[in-house]
Amino acid sequence: MAHIPDGILSAPVLIAGGALAAAGVALGLRRLDDRMTPRTAILAAAFFAGSLVAVPVGPSSVHLLLAGLMGVMLGTAAFLAVLVALLLQVLLFGFGGLTTLGVNTVNIALPGVLCGLLLGPVIRSTTRPAVRVAAGALAGALAVLGTGGLVALSLWLSSSDYTPAARVVIATYLPLALAEAVVTATIVSFLARVQPDALRPVAP
């Protein structure tokens, strides 16, 4: 439930989200070397494909967000990857929203980029696998909880009538955070063994 569709949020929230997303995307563009574009695009496609895998949680299944990992592997370019993935989803598959593009980009990318900035250095520099696993799990879980919090905040700021719905949103993100922590920790330790270079951000 990370993609808020058109028709729910109020105009001020949409405009503020758009402005924040533009700032994040501008930052990502400035930090991204032109020659890294193909790499960023192919990684963005891989993250997109990864988030389409349905992971069972209890009686239902969830789609991973992978934003924490994007923050670690793409750095500020995660804003670009998320924007492009959301644009593809809305224009080619008809999911998500056109007016909510900015809000959704910020909700997903911002926690991921922050996790990448905070935990990326730990993941890259530590020599102890246990620390790396813990940092990876933390990045995965915190990014998801951050997204849940921002989605709830977008709803709550739009109308106080949405407050109960916002509470439910946060509750639904808790199991996802658990699954995402395990998956992200596994990916991080897998990449550290197989291809440590992959954990260096494409755009710092």
Place this chain on the structure above:
Amino acid sequence: MTVAALQTSSGDLRLRLVAAFIVIACLSQLRALPIALAALAAVGLVAAWRRPDAQLWRRLLHVEAFLLLLFATLPFTLAGRPLFTLGPLTASVEGLERAMLIAAKVSASVLVLTVMLGQVEPARLGTALRGLYVPEAIVRLFVLTARYLGLIRDEARRLQEAMRMRGFRPGTNRHSWRSYGHLIGMLLVRALERAQRVEEAMLCRGYEGRFPRLAQPAPSLRDWAGASAAVVFGLAVTVADRL
């Protein structure tokens, strides 16, 4: 004629993108239930008129989890005239109306998206976005991501099939989650290898971080008519809503 302009997939994409954005922005801010329902009916008629395929209805049926959530909470939490009681919970007329208003706006927006922007190729979208002064780097990313998404999804499918062949049965446990971690990790490793090959191939052909830009023909009268009709519709509903 205007509806015909809306439904052709060959018209000017730039205008259609802008018009779709304006219409959806107008629809998403409606406040009156009758107006929202009328707008939904109008958009639904246009959608039905252009021979809907199964995909359109599937998209609508794929009711966003958000809508379900709002339908489950709003009637019971918004104060107002009581409608019915469900145990300790009382549903209010105002709450139900509010939920219906949102459902109408969300569905109408999805319909507008499918009618105006359904079935376009990513490459054409890229050119159109460039024509709308979206920064070149974003357009390049968009086109390349769209191009590789299909390949990488196929790769993901093959990896998942291989997992099933080896007896993997997904469940809610650490083992399954770790297996998915390895699946996505492998996907990323292969994506990086592919990126390496693509980069080298592009550099060999003189790539310097730019693509040649295709000139786009000016929008035809038909495109302008279709886009204006859509925008007029959007503004008309907004005016009717605020009166």
